[in-house]
Amino acid sequence: MSGPAASIHEEALVRPLSGFRPKLFFGSLVTGLLVAVLFYSWGYQIVNDIGVAGINRPVFWGFYIVNFVFWIGISHAGTLISAILRVTQAEWRRPVTRCAEAITTFALMIGGLFPLIHLGRPWIFWYMIPLPNERGIWPNFRSPLMWDVLAITTYLMGSILYLLLPMIPDFAIIRDKRLREYPKGLKTLFFRVAALGWRGTPQQWFSLEAGIKAMAVVIIPVAVSVHTIVSWDFAMAIQPMWHSTIFGPYFVVGAIYSGVAVLMVAMYLLRKGLGIHEYLSDKVFNNLGLMFLAFAMLWSYFTFAEHLTVWYGNEHAERAVFDGRITGEFSGFFWTMIIVNTVIPLLILPWPKGRKPLGTAIVGLGVLVGMWIERYLIVVGTLSTPRLEYTQGFYTPSWVEIGILVGSVGLFGFLYFAFLQLAPIVSLWEVREGEHLTHRAFAAEQALRAGREGASHG
Amino acid sequence: MTRWGMAIDTDRCTGCGACAVACHAENNIQTVGEVEAARGRAMHWMRIERYYEGVFPDVKVRFQPVLCQQCGHAPCEPVCPVYATYRTPEGLNAMVYARCIGTRYCANNCPYTTRYFNWFAPEFDAPLERQLNPSVSVRPAGVMEKCTFCVQRIQDAQEVAAQEEREVRDGEIKTACSQSCPAQAITFGDLDDPESLVALLARTERTTHLLEDLSTEPSVIYLRGGR
Amino acid sequence: MRRRDFVKATSVAAGATLLEGCGSPEEQFIVQRVRQTPELPGESGWRFSVCRQCAAGCGIVVRVVDGDAKKIEGNQAHPVNKGGVCALGHSLLQELYNPDRILQAQRSSGNRGSGAFEAVAWDDAIAQVVSAIGAVPADRIAIVASDRSGLTGALWRRFAAALGAPAPAFLEAPELEVERRAAQLALGTTDLPYFDIANADCVLSIGAPILDPGRSQVHFTRAFADMRRARPTRRGRFIQAEARMSLTAANADVWLPVRPGTEGVLARAIAGHILASGSVPADAARRYRVLFPGDAPSTADAATQCDVPEERIVAVAEELRTAERGLVIGGGSAAAHSNGLANVAAALGLNVLLGNLGRVGGVFAPASLGLTRTVEPSNPADSPIAELAARLRGESGEPVELLIVADADPVHALPAGWGIREAIGRVQTVIVLSSFRDDTALQANLILPLATELERFEAYESPTSAGVAALGLAEAVVEPMGDGQHPADILLAVARALPESVASRFTWASYEALVRARVGEDLARMPGSAGATASAYLSAAIDRGGIFGDAAAMSAPSGPTGAAPELPGALSEGGPEYAFGLLPFASVKNGDGRGANRPWLQEHPDPLSTVMWGSWVELSPADAAELGIHDGDRVRVESQTGSVETHAVIDPAVRPGVVSMPLGHGYADNGRYAQGRGANVMALVGAGRVDGTTASAWAATRVRITRVGEGTMVRFGRRYEGGEPELIPVGWAPQQTSQLVQIRGARV
Numbered sequence A: 001m002s003g004p005a006a007s008i009h010e011e012a013l014v015r016p017l018s019g020f021r022p023k024l025f026f027g028s029l030v031t032g033l034l035v036a037v038l039f040y041s042w043g044y045q046i047v048n049d050i051g052v053a054g055i056n057r058p059v060f061w062g063f064y065i066v067n068f069v070f071w072i073g074i075s076h077a078g079t080l081i082s083a084i085l086r087v088t089q090a091e092w093r094r095p096v097t098r099c100a101e102a103i104t105t106f107a108l109m110i111g112g113l114f115p116l117i118h119l120g121r122p123w124i125f126w127y128m129i130p131l132p133n134e135r136g137i138w139p140n141f142r143s144p145l146m147w148d149v150l151a152i153t154t155y156l157m158g159s160i161l162y163l164l165l166p167m168i169p170d171f172a173i174i175r176d177k178r179l180r181e182y183p184k185g186l187k188t189l190f191f192r193v194a195a196l197g198w199r200g201t202p203q204q205w206f207s208l209e210a211g212i213k214a215m216a217v218v219i220i221p222v223a224v225s226v227h228t229i230v231s232w233d234f235a236m237a238i239q240p241m242w243h244s245t246i247f248g249p250y251f252v253v254g255a256i257y258s259g260v261a262v263l264m265v266a267m268y269l270l271r272k273g274l275g276i277h278e279y280l281s282d283k284v285f286n287n288l289g290l291m292f293l294a295f296a297m298l299w300s301y302f303t304f305a306e307h308l309t310v311w312y313g314n315e316h317a318e319r320a321v322f323d324g325r326i327t328g329e330f331s332g333f334f335w336t337m338i339i340v341n342t343v344i345p346l347l348i349l350p351w352p353k354g355r356k357p358l359g360t361a362i363v364g365l366g367v368l369v370g371m372w373i374e375r376y377l378i379v380v381g382t383l384s385t386p387r388l389e390y391t392q393g394f395y396t397p398s399w400v401e402i403g404i405l406v407g408s409v410g411l412f413g414f415l416y417f418a419f420l421q422l423a424p425i426v427s428l429w430e431v432r433e434g435e436h437l438t439h440r441a442f443a444a445e446q447a448l449r450a451g452r453e454g455a456s457h458g
Numbered sequence B: 001m002t003r004w005g006m007a008i009d010t011d012r013c014t015g016c017g018a019c020a021v022a023c024h025a026e027n028n029i030q031t032v033g034e035v036e037a038a039r040g041r042a043m044h045w046m047r048i049e050r051y052y053e054g055v056f057p058d059v060k061v062r063f064q065p066v067l068c069q070q071c072g073h074a075p076c077e078p079v080c081p082v083y084a085t086y087r088t089p090e091g092l093n094a095m096v097y098a099r100c101i102g103t104r105y106c107a108n109n110c111p112y113t114t115r116y117f118n119w120f121a122p123e124f125d126a127p128l129e130r131q132l133n134p135s136v137s138v139r140p141a142g143v144m145e146k147c148t149f150c151v152q153r154i155q156d157a158q159e160v161a162a163q164e165e166r167e168v169r170d171g172e173i174k175t176a177c178s179q180s181c182p183a184q185a186i187t188f189g190d191l192d193d194p195e196s197l198v199a200l201l202a203r204t205e206r207t208t209h210l211l212e213d214l215s216t217e218p219s220v221i222y223l224r225g226g227r
Numbered sequence C: 001m002r003r004r005d006f007v008k009a010t011s012v013a014a015g016a017t018l019l020e021g022c023g024s025p026e027e028q029f030i031v032q033r034v035r036q037t038p039e040l041p042g043e044s045g046w047r048f049s050v051c052r053q054c055a056a057g058c059g060i061v062v063r064v065v066d067g068d069a070k071k072i073e074g075n076q077a078h079p080v081n082k083g084g085v086c087a088l089g090h091s092l093l094q095e096l097y098n099p100d101r102i103l104q105a106q107r108s109s110g111n112r113g114s115g116a117f118e119a120v121a122w123d124d125a126i127a128q129v130v131s132a133i134g135a136v137p138a139d140r141i142a143i144v145a146s147d148r149s150g151l152t153g154a155l156w157r158r159f160a161a162a163l164g165a166p167a168p169a170f171l172e173a174p175e176l177e178v179e180r181r182a183a184q185l186a187l188g189t190t191d192l193p194y195f196d197i198a199n200a201d202c203v204l205s206i207g208a209p210i211l212d213p214g215r216s217q218v219h220f221t222r223a224f225a226d227m228r229r230a231r232p233t234r235r236g237r238f239i240q241a242e243a244r245m246s247l248t249a250a251n252a253d254v255w256l257p258v259r260p261g262t263e264g265v266l267a268r269a270i271a272g273h274i275l276a277s278g279s280v281p282a283d284a285a286r287r288y289r290v291l292f293p294g295d296a297p298s299t300a301d302a303a304t305q306c307d308v309p310e311e312r313i314v315a316v317a318e319e320l321r322t323a324e325r326g327l328v329i330g331g332g333s334a335a336a337h338s339n340g341l342a343n344v345a346a347a348l349g350l351n352v353l354l355g356n357l358g359r360v361g362g363v364f365a366p367a368s369l370g371l372t373r374t375v376e377p378s379n380p381a382d383s384p385i386a387e388l389a390a391r392l393r394g395e396s397g398e399p400v401e402l403l404i405v406a407d408a409d410p411v412h413a414l415p416a417g418w419g420i421r422e423a424i425g426r427v428q429t430v431i432v433l434s435s436f437r438d439d440t441a442l443q444a445n446l447i448l449p450l451a452t453e454l455e456r457f458e459a460y461e462s463p464t465s466a467g468v469a470a471l472g473l474a475e476a477v478v479e480p481m482g483d484g485q486h487p488a489d490i491l492l493a494v495a496r497a498l499p500e501s502v503a504s505r506f507t508w509a510s511y512e513a514l515v516r517a518r519v520g521e522d523l524a525r526m527p528g529s530a531g532a533t534a535s536a537y538l539s540a541a542i543d544r545g546g547i548f549g550d551a552a553a554m555s556a557p558s559g560p561t562g563a564a565p566e567l568p569g570a571l572s573e574g575g576p577e578y579a580f581g582l583l584p585f586a587s588v589k590n591g592d593g594r595g596a597n598r599p600w601l602q603e604h605p606d607p608l609s610t611v612m613w614g615s616w617v618e619l620s621p622a623d624a625a626e627l628g629i630h631d632g633d634r635v636r637v638e639s640q641t642g643s644v645e646t647h648a649v650i651d652p653a654v655r656p657g658v659v660s661m662p663l664g665h666g667y668a669d670n671g672r673y674a675q676g677r678g679a680n681v682m683a684l685v686g687a688g689r690v691d692g693t694t695a696s697a698w699a700a701t702r703v704r705i706t707r708v709g710e711g712t713m714v715r716f717g718r719r720y721e722g723g724e725p726e727l728i729p730v731g732w733a734p735q736q737t738s739q740l741v742q743i744r745g746a747r748v
């Protein structure tokens, strides 16, 4: 036995890992096609030059940077949330961590792809890597883009580690199961390798728990730093409505907000698709819904503060961007964002009925759209309104940019479907551990009660 | 030390745009064609901004030639992740085309929007390429570019001066735009030489800078119009 | 070998040939094409040349590397441009290396006008011209050329006379005829006078678009700038009275947007005000009455007629009167109404009142080297271009069977109302000297390509804008790209192949030989020639880019020579259903169309509208709102004569009731950059003429405008989006240089 005893409902969790599963197959097929769209569009752009995108002067950054910020934001779904919950020992976290951490890892991979897609000459992206060279030329560590490179790489490594570590005992569970059922299968071999020789010895358990705890503590500041640094891509610049001191925390809050949103949507779909109501229970949705509500309020507060100071300060160039959002050509985007990010969440989430799976998923979907718009407003709204009014411009994305955006969503789905077929989406051992702890506590209570009763009779 | 600078007299400038075409000719700047120009991708290292003031019939037009201001504290420089743009000891904001990976961060952070990007590789319908200036490289796709203060002309003059074992004389270097200007509105020279014409102009009552409040310390000085 | 030594060597050789050639046939004189400088590969040099992209004829220097022309800059020594070059001048390089340039003679190979041509050998082409001339009666030949004033023009006159054909017509900006005629009346000059703008304190320009391209943009821009800032204690002021916000008006200190066609009323009212002030010397007043014996309209009348507040007219008149050096110039669209002659005469006449004749900051007589003297027939008279048009239409004179067009595009440039486009198809033989398939060349039986000025010996005497005589003189600076030649050399080649009676009058082996011979003959009259031999004088001249006169020789014009026509109201073509006055104009973008086939200029934003790659019509916000037209929309512009489609530009500086469109767009071919781009405004202009002249009244057409639909217009700068234009660029802070920028030395 590799850990605590199996729970009665585990079958639903391990079922996707073997055999032909039509839902998964179909999902992979559709998302796989979207992945093809992504790589076709990107390939087309590399062959025909970056000009096939719709960006221009003065809107030098467009969809790619919007998507970059968006996906990096999404990546705050898992690692950070699960780490916070782990550190605070929130028991209800157990079924949520794995599916959240997977979101982090995949979103980060996709987010990290976008700066490459965005480059004019992606084939020499490695000039940003500090490789020793005979010319003695180093990257410029004063550039926030370099901070990005470092922060995102660190976060990605950390997240992968943080995702993989708790999966080891689960791989072992499945390995053991498969060794009994299909000892010769290729997939069995995968699980044998992935389990890294896990035998569940006390020493192994001790090391694993220590590793997970350490990672949970380390990953929180890393995650906070990542989106702070992403915000500094803007805040370090002197462009109107970018050069803001609150961008760091504002972006972190926005990132977690969008992270929770995607988690709500993902959990809803997993619960429906895999039939795992026992794990992703209403209680889990309710608790996460409360967290969602907290971030909805935080985000709205930051947005209000940001716009109030700009309006009150009334600096010419900033007001031009501000007016573009409130009443100008971006007002449609802006007010949609306010509705889906502030109005709807604050109308639905405060009520326990609103925090049921369907309610939170709908709010989550809206918030995802709203958070994408927020980044679009920041990037395009400012760039199209530069200080010298003569150079003001506009931006219309090309099919390439749209293809890559849609493709990136597809890639995310594809990776997720693949993941569902390679690991249980709910951590088996952690749930078992939780149940075990519950059983033990129950047993101890029973024993105590029994003892007391015996004593009183004696 | 030398610090190259330029004074543009807006009371002389008529907005004729000869400087902008001169810059195209001197610096091998591509023309992007109608479709690309419509997408906001035309490249004019030197552009003539036109502003209206007032209402008809009391409407006034103002022209303002804008090129890279060769900022002393250039916001475009620190943000470049690969040192493809940097400040030379003579106060130029230089571009190393070979290093540019095309992040376009520098252009975003230029408050004067004077950076231009090669969205596509330049094309010169044969035999137009015979006009290309051999002293200036043609920039490939994916690379940022902008006014260089005609660095090749600065270097040529410095070489001649070095050969003749003397200092570069004031007025000896003319950027392509200042050479052409029918109004002689553009004066180029060394701001650190108190005797130079540009330094003299920089000390007049009419001196002003573009977006002075940003503390970018531009090396381009505008002489205000009017009396 | 240094360039200077080389120039000496070739010039000495040339001079020697000339001397030897006295009396003997000059056929030995081979056209000197390019000086073969023995350069190291990659070495670059600068060579003098003359810009022939417009009539100004600026002196230029060309950077040549490995035989290719790289860059054009201004010749500092040339009095016209003093080192400046305009946008069009730079783009000469893109004519030289234009991918669509015609490098070999072309014969029409399908229906004429279909655009199908085949290459012909140069000698065959010349033979074809010769036989075409032989095949028609001389009086059925018509010649259209450019360069009215230079030696080339003189050669064409000589050629027509030798053939016995009607005198050639010259295609130039139509208002110049009016301006010349007005100057003759008001100032007594034979040609356009010289205005000393640089030294004036207050310049009133009545319609003259001196800072716009087309006349001598570089010269006038420099003069304008110097007027403002070259003198330490005075800053001259500039007042533009013009219905359109031209580039000139945009730079003026004061803009009076007068109702089109009332410019003369304004000028006369100002004259009345000045006369009434009593400050005019009796003699000046008397001379002025020669020009205008009648009473001037009151400023109140003028205010109503011109639609400008009276106090502004009075203020301008006072400023002009009290200025130490007040100067008045006139022309442009003011000259292009039916009453244009009176308008310009009224403007120029003010100089008589202000005592400007021959004064610093005033008006001077034109200057010329007089080289055309013995080349021209004794009594040179040109055919007015309107008369030629009438001949082509078969309405007067002998019908045309052979049309020779040299370096001009009348089909594009003349008003559609003159019917050239239709008439030219009926001419049996059309021979065009052109390097591009412009609208006239498309109609040709035979196209003879031209060499650009960089590929040929060039000598061009600038018209008088510089005040002193200025003959740009240069040898070829690059090898020719093809067979093309100087129009004068083509003329000489044809003439020599014609029967003896004609050939004997064209004994010069080449245009260069002619120029050298003429300078040699008149050496004593040439500025700075004292003690020099002809060859030394010429080589020195080539070494500095030309022969330039002396400012000391500037002379005063004689004054009014007769009465100007009184001021009738301007007539316009088109009834009340045509709500707008149409003002065509030349933009620095394409110029008069010469720049249309050059990518630099197509992509060069028009300074006011910032449009690139196409044409547009400028509308006032009020008119646009009434018509439901938005900025960038496609609109139809219709006149009695024609109709075109283009884009609308809504511009807060447009006078309501007036619209304007740039020249030089809408070619059927003319190369890939020009083909099918924009619309030709001349397609709208009617047949009207300026009274008392033969010139087209191109500002007299009325049009109506209708919205066609949405459009995408290519703009470089931000467009005007309605509301009040408030746009003063951020950063025009009134404060002084900030302390942040350390500049050594004290403030001056």
Ligand SMILES: Nc1nc2c(c(=O)[nH]1)N[C@H]1C(S)=C(S)[C@@H](COP(=O)(O)OP(=O)(O)OC[C@H]3O[C@@H](n4cnc5c(=O)[nH]c(N)nc54)[C@H](O)[C@@H]3O)O[C@H]1N2
Binding pocket: A127, A133, A135, A137, A138, B098, B099
């Ligand atoms: N046609 C021609 N050939 C020549 C010469 C010539 O003048 N003309 N000159 C010769 C001489 S003298 C020399 S020294 C050689 C020079 O030959 P190369 O060394 O090939 O010189 P470059 O092409 O200037 O630069 C090489 C590459 O370095 C890249 N680069 C820029 N920064 C970095 C960096 O930080 N890291 C890395 N890894 N790469 C970077 C550039 O993008 C470029 O692709 O050429 C020789 N060959």
Ligand SMILES: Nc1nc2c(c(=O)[nH]1)N[C@H]1C(S)=C(S)[C@@H](COP(=O)(O)OP(=O)(O)OC[C@H]3O[C@@H](n4cnc5c(=O)[nH]c(N)nc54)[C@H](O)[C@@H]3O)O[C@H]1N2
Binding pocket: C040, C041, C042
């Ligand atoms: N922008 C930019 N600048 C660079 C570089 C770059 O990549 N980009 N590369 C740098 C490098 S690596 C180098 S090596 C230098 C090269 O810089 P330079 O040494 O200036 O090289 P070149 O321009 O190739 O040649 C110099 C001159 O030598 C002449 N020459 C040729 N043969 C002979 C001869 O036999 N005798 C004499 N006396 N002269 C001769 C040529 O005509 C030419 O005028 O440039 C450096 N500068």
Ligand code: SF4
Binding pocket: B012, B013, B014, B015, B016, B017, B018, B019, B020, B048, B065, B180, B181, B182, B183, B184, B185, B186
């Ligand atoms: S060339 Fe001179 S006058 Fe013309 S736009 Fe440029 S600076 Fe102004």
Ligand code: SF4
Binding pocket: B067, B068, B069, B070, B071, B074, B075, B076, B077, B093, B109, B110, B111, B112, B113, B114, B115, B146, B216
């Ligand atoms: S003007 Fe712009 S590109 Fe030029 S130095 Fe300043 S910030 Fe950089």
Ligand code: SF4
Binding pocket: B079, B080, B081, B082, B083, B084, B085, B099, B100, B101, B102, B103, B104, B105, B106, B107, B143, B144
């Ligand atoms: S576009 Fe080029 S120069 Fe600009 S920041 Fe990016 S790498 Fe540097």
Ligand code: SF4
Binding pocket: B022, B023, B024, B026, B027, B045, B046, B067, B146, B147, B148, B149, B150, B175, B176, B177, B178
């Ligand atoms: S200084 Fe040179 S590079 Fe800069 S705008 Fe002028 S001509 Fe262009």
Ligand code: SF4
Binding pocket: C051, C052, C053, C054, C055, C056, C057, C058, C081, C084, C085, C086, C087, C088, C089, C090, C215, C216, C217, C218, C219
């Ligand atoms: S004004 Fe005319 S002659 Fe002078 S540079 Fe311009 S196009 Fe050439």
